[in-house]
Amino acid sequence: MKFLFSIIAVVMLTESCNSSKEAASDSKKAVVENVEMKKEVATNTEPKKQDIKKTETKSNKNTFDKNLLTDKEKAVQKNYGTAIIYEAISRGFAKYVYITEDKVLLSTDRSLQKMDEYKCDANDWQTIQSLIKKLDTKAMGSLKAPTDKRLYDGAAHATLTLKQGDLAYITPTFDDGFPPEEIKELVNKVLSVGEKVKKQ
Structure with missing residues (x-):
């Protein structure tokens, strides 16, 4: 029973570490993309179309999140x-x-x-x-x-x-x-x- 418990604990710990590594690598990628975009703007006056699409997608996501937030606020106010x-x-x-x-x-x-x-x-x-x-x-x-x-x-x-x-x-x-x-x-x-x- 102890052996089984220790195996489960090791698996959970490994999964936790993997998710932390993924989160860290995602944030590093975002920083690298941001730095590359700034370099490109400094060297060229026009950024790549691919980078513009990424920025638009992020902007659309922020707008969507704001709409969700206001819907949540409305629900809270209705019950509040x-x-x-x-x-x-x-x-x-x-x-x-x-x-x-x-x-x-x-x-x-x-x-x-x-x-x-x-x-x-x-x-x-x-x-x-x-x-x-x-x-x-x-x-x-x-x-x-x-x-x-x-x-x-x-x-x-x-x-x-x-x-x-x-x-x-x-x-x-x-x-x-x-x-x-x-x-x-x-x-x-x-x-x-x-x-x-x-x-x-």
Whole structure:
């Protein structure tokens, strides 16, 4: 077994060295080509057609890479936007409402395995955005619940989460249906959007 392991290690090490040598030789070739091209430009005013094609190919590759990068950036921005999440959970009850600019996800499954997806209306999203702008996001973590029914199973435990990019602002738990006054209007709008899309 040790012998087999040592053979595998030697093979992997050899492959690693070969790839390092190939990378080094590729970079040496690029330097040599660059030096030759500079010499040719210095001696002749026109470089060879072959060298021009190589330069054009490299230029096209750079343009292609830039296009890829912008596509990646667009994908990141799309998934990196603002989202508002309302969750309410008790022993026999679960409610999950997730809203972004273009979609609404609803679930009554505690494990969130089954989700229904709907399109978010632009007017509803604008209203939610205006309500979010009114919020003091830094104070969301210290909001006080107006009622305590959840402590004796009189109501489900609910939270509101605001995701902006990679930041998440989460409220302490409050009774489902009785949010703190500071977020009451936003919670009611989120829940009404959830009910509205179900009827579509």
